[in-house]
Amino acid sequence: ETGVTQSPTHLIKTRGQQVTLRCSSQSGHNTVSWYQQALGQGPQFIFQYYREEENGRGNFPPRFSGLQFPNYSSELNVNALELDDSALYLCASSFDFTGAEQFFGPGTRLTVL
Amino acid sequence: AQRVTQPEKLLSVFKGAPVELKCNYSYSGSPELFWYVQYSRQRLQLLLRHISRESIKGFTADLNKGETSFHLKKPFAQEEDSAMYYCALQWASGSRLTFGEGTQLTVNP
Numbered sequence: 001e002t003g004v005t006q007s008p009t010h011l012i013k014t015r016g017q018q019v020t021l022r023c024s025s026q027s028g029h030n031t032v033s034w035y036q037q038a039l040g041q042g043p044q045f046i047f048q049y050y051r052e053e054e055n056g057r058g059n060f061p062p063r064f065s066g067l068q069f070p071n072y073s074s075e076l077n078v079n080a081l082e083l084d085d086s087a088l089y090l091c092a093s094s095f096d097f098t099g100a101e102q103f104f105g106p107g108t109r110l111t112v113l
Numbered sequence: 114a115q116r117v118t119q120p121e122k123l124l125s126v127f128k129g130a131p132v133e134l135k136c137n138y139s140y141s142g143s144p145e146l147f148w149y150v151q152y153s154r155q156r157l158q159l160l161l162r163h164i165s166r167e168s169i170k171g172f173t174a175d176l177n178k179g180e181t182s183f184h185l186k187k188p189f190a191q192e193e194d195s196a197m198y199y200c201a202l203q204w205a206s207g208s209r210l211t212f213g214e215g216t217q218l219t220v221n222p
Contacts, residue, residue, distance in 0.1 A: 004156075033209060042117075042199050042212030043157070056209050090157065099145060099203060102210065104157040 002027055004093050004105035012111045013081050021076045021108045023091030031055070031097045032074040034066060035090040037107070043090055049074055050097045078110075086112045115140040115204045119213035126190050127221050134185040134216045136174075136200030145203040146183040147210070148174055152196045160185075160198070170194070190220045 005024045013019050025032050031050045035043035045058035049068035063079040072093070078085055088109050092102035116139045126132050138144060148160040161169045163176040163183060174185045183200060197217050201210040 035210075035212075040214070042119075042201075042214045043210070045209045045211065048209055058209070101159050101162075106156050 004091060004103050006089075006091050006105040006108050008108060009106070010109045010111075012113065014113050015081055015083060017081050017112075018077065018079045019081060019110060021078075021089050021091075021110070023074045023076070023093075023105055025072045025074065025091075025093030026103050029093035029095055029103070030072050031094045031100075032068055032072065033092045033094070033102060034074070034076050035092065036060075037088040037090055038084075039087070046076070048097060055097050081112045083112050086110060115202055115211045117200050117202050117211050117213035119198075119200055119216050121216050122214065123217050123219070125219045125221060128192055129189050132187050132190040132194070132218065132220075134198050134200075134218065136183045136185065136213060138181050138183065138200075138202050140181075140202055140204055142204065144176070144178075146174075146176055147201045147203065148172070148183075148185050149199045149201055149212070150196050151199070157199070190218075192220045192222060194218060195220045 007022045033048040034046040037043045046060050047057040048055045052068045065077045068074045088107040090107045091105045094100040094102045118137045147162045150160040151157045172187045199215045200213040
């Protein structure tokens with residue numbers, strides 16, 4: 001069984017640029033959630049996708065958007081990057097969205113200069 | 114709005130001593146609470162959830178709705194328990210989680 005994978009591991013961008021982060025969910029999982037973890041903070045919920053549809057969103061602006069594909073992998077896109085977007089971005093997959101255990105990936109470290 | 118508070122950012126104990134990591138929450142609905150752990154250079158993973166009422170690696174946590182707390186306890190800490198611990202609240206429909214800021218536990222030999 002393959003766990004949750006994320007790419008890239010690290011990324012450096014400049015303010016105003018756009019970035020795409022990728023996540024492959026664990027085999028058999030149809031739900032993907034994305035979290036932002038700033039330094040010294042706990043993860044903060046961005047949004048969740050279930051069977052290719054957005055299934056809830058946290059308090060993040062519209063420049064944070066996502067996609068889920070038929071194989072349940074997912075992308076997180078961030079437009080017009082700001083310095084405060086620098087963080088570890090975590091992806092978590094679960095069997096469904098009704099409270100099943102979430103399995104986390106290793107994260108993508110984004111630095112915005 | 115839902116909120117999770119972990120009042121201690123750092124906690125240091127000696128091996129064999131009892132340990133308690135505190136977690137308080139605010140949520141108007143029926144809460145489901147979790148403890149996640151992140152060992153050094155490893156990914157975040159579920160330690161335990163209150164509905165399972167299990168003891169994992171010697172850790173237990175009791176949901177106290179009156180005090181809105183979900184403290185994590187272990188009677189005899191081990192060096193391998195050193196890690197970052199996050200308390201998390203599941204809210205609304207769906208498996209979205211609100212995390213606390215985390216407590217870094219260090220167990221000294």
